[in-house]
Amino acid sequence: MTSAARRTIATTSTLALVFGLGAAALPAAAGPERGQGEPDLDVRFATFNASLNRFNDGDLARDLSTGENLQAQNVAETIQRTRPDVVLVNEFDYAAGNEDLFRDNYLEVPQNGAEAIDYPYAYIAPSNTGIPSGVDLNGDRTVGGPDDAFGFGYFPGQYGMVVYSRYPIDADEVRTFQTFRWADMPGNLMPTDYYSQEAQEVLRLSSKSHWDVPVEVGNRTVHVLAAHPTPPTFDGPEDRNGRRNHDEIRFWADYVGSPKQSAYIYDDEGQRGGLKPGERFVVVGDxxxxxxxxDSLNGAIDQLLDHPRVNTTVAPASEGGVEQALLQGGVNLEHRGDPAFDTADFSEPPGNLRVDYVLPGRSLKIEDAGVFWPTSDDPLFRLVGTYPFPTSDHRLVWVDVRLPHRR
Structure with a gap:
């Protein structure tokens, strides 16, 4: 595909890159085989916190420009081995063009024997991380620095995200919620005894952004609801990050809920309300x-796992998560959750956890699901490893869904 065939669509708050359509087959070794026909009603959605974040602005573009960065090669190979049709990559520093560099120099290049993968469509947009709020948010009586940004970050766009898709993205219908104020969520959990009135007036809910990215699969639309809520740590007894994490998750629960539940929501263009009843969706992200x-608030993720519109009949799992929990021991042996569902390899505390999700709506039947976490005797274990990790401390999570025929 030549650069002349590419079309850029931009607004004041978003940038979407849209290209021609291609197809990619899934090798039998990576999961259930699927046909090459278009449109394919079996669609694999995935999320991967790939840790493609850097300390300085421009460092990621430098690393993605060469095609020789080992971590980026490992991220690309992980995606090539699992072959999702639509994938959200978290912790991918925002800069217009970074999505091109990663696709052109890594995803479309065979990595270590894996087949190259083509994502003709991508969506990337600004993140709240590193954008100065202009007020003292962390209570240190000074203004400035990563803790006083709308989302923690040393430069604008650090820890951002990008969506890649085999299927067309309806860029004109994308909704972003980067500027939605936390105070505008009814019944929010903001610690008002901690934040000044000035801080309460300006603080945004999303630590990165929330995106509704419509993907067109044949004559069907699936709304990819992407986000990356703040870690519920790095705060004090006021639990400002735990509370924000809870409400960032609640945002999607309300968005896919009833029109009454979502009536308070507004996007960056001023459009109000949530997802229309009956629309297909998949919630993805770390x-x-x-x-x-x-450390998250009790019930935080249950707002989605127990939601009447969310399909949780199949939970993505792996054998590698079980193995590592046993080998690492410690707090992992005290966890109540099944380590087969873990998606991240964290040090103590908190130990390994399930934090990355692909949650389809109930109108989508789950055919299969998994966590890319091979056991230590698998040749692909080199892609996940143990600390210091060769790729990321998170694992790619995928879910195969069947889209019903439109009647």
């Missing part, structure tokens, strides 16, 4: 919340 263990 939500930094485990249903049983860790």
């Amino acid at each position: 939500y930094n919340a485990d249903p049983h263990d860790g």
